[in-house]
Amino acid sequence: MDQESKMETVTTLKAAYIPPRSQGVRLRGIRGELLEKHIAQMISEKVHAERNPPTPKTDFCSTTQRDFCVEGFVPLTPDKTQVHDYKTDQAVTFWSENCQLIQGVTAIQTLKAPFRKSALFSTPISERLDELELPSDN
Template sequence: MATINQGRNEIRVNNSNSKCLLENWVEERNVSHIDPQKLSESDKSLAQILKNGHKGILTTEFDGSTANMTTIRDAFRPPDSLPCDKFKGRKGQLEEMMMFQEALRQVKEEEAKETELSEAEKKELRMSITKSDFHMEPFESKFPTPTAAHHLKEQPATFWTEHRDKIHGKSQDKNFDSCFRKNTSFSKPISERFDDPKPYEQDNWPKM
C-alpha cells in the first residue's frame, strides 16, 4: 500500500507572514511572534531583517567592538619567560654598536671631504676604475702584435679530421677540408644542383 500523501504535510501552516513557500523556513515560523510588526527608520524591509537575523541573540551590546583575539592567537602566544630580545650576549651587542659607530664616523668624514672638494675632484672621485682606466681621451685601444702566423682560412687538424674514414655510419666524403660535410645528392632538389660536382668528385668546400 502506498504511503498516504507520500510523506507530505497536508496541514497548511503559514510561514513567515505567509510570504514563503509551503513547508520552508521552519525557523521563521517559530520566531514569528518576536518579529517586528513595524519597520524602523534603519530597517529597509522585512526581508533584510529576516536575512540578518534577530538582534540580541548573541549579545545585547550593539555598540560594542569585536574582540581582536582569535583562537590561533590565544593558543600560540609567545612565551613570557624566554628573553626574546636578548639572543645576543652583552659582548656581541657592544661589538655591534662599536662597528655601527665606526661606520657612521667614516661616512660622515667622507661627506665632509666631498663638501670641501671642487666639482672636478668630485667627478673624479665618483668615477669608476674601468671608466678612469679605459675610457679616457688619451687612451686608444689597439690589438697586440701577433707573435705567430695567423691563417684564418686554414682548417685545423683534429682527431676527427685524422680519423674521418673510420667513423661508423658516416656518409661519403665530398671534400678534404671538412670531415662532417655529408653527401646529400639523393635528397637535393634539381634547382640547387646546377654546376655541382659529380657524385664521385670532390666539393670545393669550404669556399674561403
C-alpha cells in the first residue's frame, strides 16, 4: 500500500452517470409558457400589493387652515364691557368664586379681593378704628 498516494476525486457514480440531454424538440407550447409566466406575475403583484399597501397621502393642512380659512368665515371680536388689567385685577378661580363656603377663613372685607392679607387676628379690638360696629361674639 502506498501511503503517499492521493485519493480519487471521481466516484463510480459520477463516472457512470450521464445527464439526460434534451431531444431538441419543444415539450411545451409557447402559449402555455407565456400564460404561466403571466399568471405567476399577476399573483406576485397581488401578494406584493397585499403585503406592502401604498402609503396614504399626507395632509399638510393645519387646524387654522381647515377651520378658520373657510369661505364665509367672519371673525367676530366681542365688545369689551369693562377694562381689564391683568397686572392688578384679582384672578377668578374656583376659590374666589366660592369664598363664602370656605371654612376657617377670616372675615372677608371686600368681595373683589377675598384673600388679601388681614391683620384682624393680631389687631386688638380697641385699636380697630376703621370699623364702625364691633364684631359680635356669637
